[in-house]
Amino acid sequence: MIRRLDVRSLVAAFGAAVALTSCGGGTTQTSAPAGSGAAPTAAADSAGASNVTGKVTFTGTPPKAAPIKLSSDPFCQNANPGLTAETEIVAPGGAIQNVFVYVKDGLGNRTFTAPAEPVVLDQKGCQYTPHVLGIQVGQPMQIVNSDDTLHNVHGMAKANKEFNTGQPIQGMKMTHTFSTKEVMLPFKCDVHGWMHAWVGVLDHPYYAVTGPDGTFSLKGLPAGTYTIEAWHETLGTQTQTVTIGAGETRDVAFAFKAS
Amino acid sequence: MLLPLFAALVAASTAVLIFAGGLVTSTGSGLSVPDWPSTYGWFMWAFPVSKMVGGIFYEHAHRLIASTVGFLIVVLAIWLGRAEPRRWVRRLGYLALAAVVTQGILGGITVLWYLPDAISIAHASLAQIVFCLTVTIALATSTGWKSGYIADPQGPRRIDDSVEAGLRSAKREGRHARLNTAPNDRTLQRVAIVTTAVIFVQILIGATMRHTGAGLAIPDFPLAFGDLIPPHWDSKIAIHFAHRVGAATVAVFIIATAGHVFAHHARRAELRRPAILLLVLLALQITLGALTVLSGKQFIINSLHVVNGALVLVTSLVLTLRAHRARFADTGSADAGSAQRDPVRGAGSRTRDDQGRSWTRRGARA
Ligand code: HEM
Numbered sequence: 001m002i003r004r005l006d007v008r009s010l011v012a013a014f015g016a017a018v019a020l021t022s023c024g025g026g027t028t029q030t031s032a033p034a035g036s037g038a039a040p041t042a043a044a045d046s047a048g049a050s051n052v053t054g055k056v057t058f059t060g061t062p063p064k065a066a067p068i069k070l071s072s073d074p075f076c077q078n079a080n081p082g083l084t085a086e087t088e089i090v091a092p093g094g095a096i097q098n099v100f101v102y103v104k105d106g107l108g109n110r111t112f113t114a115p116a117e118p119v120v121l122d123q124k125g126c127q128y129t130p131h132v133l134g135i136q137v138g139q140p141m142q143i144v145n146s147d148d149t150l151h152n153v154h155g156m157a158k159a160n161k162e163f164n165t166g167q168p169i170q171g172m173k174m175t176h177t178f179s180t181k182e183v184m185l186p187f188k189c190d191v192h193g194w195m196h197a198w199v200g201v202l203d204h205p206y207y208a209v210t211g212p213d214g215t216f217s218l219k220g221l222p223a224g225t226y227t228i229e230a231w232h233e234t235l236g237t238q239t240q241t242v243t244i245g246a247g248e249t250r251d252v253a254f255a256f257k258a259s
Numbered sequence: 260m261l262l263p264l265f266a267a268l269v270a271a272s273t274a275v276l277i278f279a280g281g282l283v284t285s286t287g288s289g290l291s292v293p294d295w296p297s298t299y300g301w302f303m304w305a306f307p308v309s310k311m312v313g314g315i316f317y318e319h320a321h322r323l324i325a326s327t328v329g330f331l332i333v334v335l336a337i338w339l340g341r342a343e344p345r346r347w348v349r350r351l352g353y354l355a356l357a358a359v360v361t362q363g364i365l366g367g368i369t370v371l372w373y374l375p376d377a378i379s380i381a382h383a384s385l386a387q388i389v390f391c392l393t394v395t396i397a398l399a400t401s402t403g404w405k406s407g408y409i410a411d412p413q414g415p416r417r418i419d420d421s422v423e424a425g426l427r428s429a430k431r432e433g434r435h436a437r438l439n440t441a442p443n444d445r446t447l448q449r450v451a452i453v454t455t456a457v458i459f460v461q462i463l464i465g466a467t468m469r470h471t472g473a474g475l476a477i478p479d480f481p482l483a484f485g486d487l488i489p490p491h492w493d494s495k496i497a498i499h500f501a502h503r504v505g506a507a508t509v510a511v512f513i514i515a516t517a518g519h520v521f522a523h524h525a526r527r528a529e530l531r532r533p534a535i536l537l538l539v540l541l542a543l544q545i546t547l548g549a550l551t552v553l554s555g556k557q558f559i560i561n562s563l564h565v566v567n568g569a570l571v572l573v574t575s576l577v578l579t580l581r582a583h584r585a586r587f588a589d590t591g592s593a594d595a596g597s598a599q600r601d602p603v604r605g606a607g608s609r610t611r612d613d614q615g616r617s618w619t620r621r622g623a624r625a
Contacts, residue, residue: 073312150310152293154373162373164290168299168310190291191313 051249052242053217056099056210056230060258062090068194075149076126076192085194086131087234095214096256098132099232100184100200102207103218104239106226112204114138118175121187121197123151123167128187128197132233134207135199137178145172151195154188160201164190184231198233223248230254262342266397269331270573273390276328277569279321280386281562284469288314289374295367298322325363332359332389335396348399355392362389376470383466387459387569394573398580408529408584443585447519447530451579454512458572461505464498465568473499474556480549506545509571513541516578533578540571 065084070076076083089097118140122129124147135141145151145167153174154164159182165174178185178201189195200207208216218228223246229239235256244250283289291314292298298306298319303326311319332355339352362385369378398404468474473495483489483503489496520527520534547564554560 072314072316075312149312150299150315152291154290154293156373164293164373166293166299190288191315193287193314 050221050223050244050247051217051219052221052228052252053249054252055214056096056254057094057214058090058096058256059094063088070126073149073192075147080125080127083127091212097210097212099210099230100132100134100207101216101228101230102200102202103204104227104229106224107204118142120144122146126192126195128195132198132209134209135201136205137181137201137203140175140177143174143176145170150191151189152191154190156186156188157182160185228252232256262338263400263402266335266400269335270393270397272328272331273393274566274569276324277386277390278562278566279324281565282558283317283321285558285561286314286317288317290370291315292318295370329359329363332356348396351392351396355389355396358385358389358392362386379470380466384463387462387572390569390573391576394576395580398577403529444523444582447582450516450519451582454516455575455579457512458509458575461509462568462572464502464505468498468502471495471498475552480552506548510541513537529581530578533574537574537578540567540574543567544571
């Protein structure tokens with residue numbers, strides 16, 4: 001990892017870390033968990049609700065999911081035996097999961113208020129749930145340790161402030177907010193080197209993560225021309241441009257190939 | 260008698276510490292404990308062993324070993340301060356202490372600042388300097404060093420060219436021929452210094468490569484992408500290639516130094532031994548470097564390469580210092596009348612006893 005030495009953030013991080021409550025740059029509060037945060041909220045100026053829907057598929061032979069060696073932590077070994085890497089999950093029929101699909105460009109100067117309900121990132125069975133998620137700038141992210149072992153929550157941000165906070169006790173929660181958009185922001189647990197999550201931080205609500213059936217939908221878009229990007233952690237990105245009229249629904253398909 | 264033993268123990272523990280530090284980087288565990296100097300809010304020594312899981316095992320163990328070595332160096336510095344007659348050795352003790360404290364702080368802030376390359380590289384490099392300091396102290400307090408590696412007049416095997424020359428000239432001048440077997444061989448001194456410096460630079464390149472993630476930038480060995488010279492370049496390939504060129508340079512210098520020792524001082528065990536060791540460690544180091552690449556950075560091989568690199572450095576340092584032994588004021592060398600041959604220390608200001616010790620006047624000089 002090559003990281004630039006940013007003096008201001010270093011000093012800030014140092015101060016925060018000395019206080020031992022560091023979660024660099026974000027605000028930390030307690031808040032009650034609420035449903036799935038991935039659902040986009042209504043746009044500020046949704047004139048005629050247009051939608052982009054579609055499916056992400058994979059052609060070629062999907063790689064075998066690699067088993068993960070959990071022996072370095074007996075808790076993980078017992079809690080989640082047989083855990084495999086979540087890098088490329090391809091269902092029969094080629095549907096591919098954990099693709100982050102979002103509007104990359106085309107919204108102009110529109111601004112959107114961040115929802116107040118938090119997005120939850122859980123550490124359970126020495127695995128992040130969900131593995132890929134989206135969040136809006138300013139929207140709270142609640143990070144929970146459901147495991148009876150220690151996790152460190154390491155947000156390896158580039159545009160936002162990097163942070164690394166320990167959650168040594170089961171049931172610990174922290175809330176973090178991001179101050180600027182960043183696609184994608186990796187999360188890592190350095191205690192359990194296999195634990196990765198990817199967070200897409202956007203300044204608008206038009207994003208989705210493909211489920212096991214590979215489908216996504218971006219709902220409530222204003223009419224216009226958009227660049228839609230599909231991001232996958234190992235397969236890379238693809239973009240497409242779509243023009244939708246008011247009240248229209250357009251279908252966009254992304255196909256990734258085995259490399 | 261205990262002090263030299265303790266100094267050797269401190270030096271050995273520093274090597275263990277470097278291995279432990281290598282493991283932290285090699286396993287990517289550096290940030291598995293987010294806080295410092297506490298560990299997940301616990302006082303370091305109170306952190307439960309059962310919680311040393313995953314990466315915490317390496318990171319926390321490294322902190323425990325480092326604190327132990329730090330404590331040993333505190334004891335060493337105090338001990339030297341009270342019992343060591345030579346001022347420069349006492350000062351080395353204080354310097355080692357300052358270095359190890361700085362090292363601890365660098366280690367702490369690199370964690371709090373999420374391992375910025377510059378600080379991690381500084382931490383890796385200062386580790387080598389701390390090791391050099393503890394080894395130098397161990398050497399300076401050793402009996403061999405203190406005796407000035409005096410030849411046993413009954414042991415002709417230990418007499419080499421330069422000693423014979425010294426003997427002849429002593430005879431000519433009618434002096435009592437007490438042998439100094441550590442005479443000034445300028446060529447050896449120079450080549451040994453350069454060798455040590457080249458090894459140190461090579462280690463800096465290694466640290467830079469390691470912390471910028473360039474360890475596998477060239478995936479094959481001994482060729483680079485099937486060629487002698489990489490067919491394409493970027494900064495990672497360049498730093499990686501520099502480390503390989505560095506290795507070749509180091510090899511040339513080590514062979515030159517060792518060759519010079521074998522050719523001219525083969526019977527001086529205090530030079531011959533580190534020269535042989537240097538060649539063995541060099542071969543091992545290159546093998547471990549190659550295996551690091553070919554194994555895709557298997558973490559134990561990788562860490563052994565780090566610690567063996569440190570051993571190459573200090574072995575060369577020991578050889579260098581021994582080659583310069585005669586230049587140290589308190590050399591037990593030579594005949595009593597040669598005090599004026601001390602070029603480095605103000606020889607005139609001291610008195611010596613039979614063993615060449617000058618500490619009787621320590622109080623007066625201070
Ligand atoms: C003979 C002289 C050599 C010396 C003294 C030496 C020393 C070192 C040291 C001390 C480090 C680690 C620096 C640190 O982080 O503290 C290092 C890293 C490394 N060395 Fe060498 N090395 C030598 C030769 C080689 C050779 C021939 C290779 C083969 C290509 C090699 C491959 C590597 C690699 C791949 C790393 C980085 C490992 C990583 O990314 O973690 N070295 N070297």
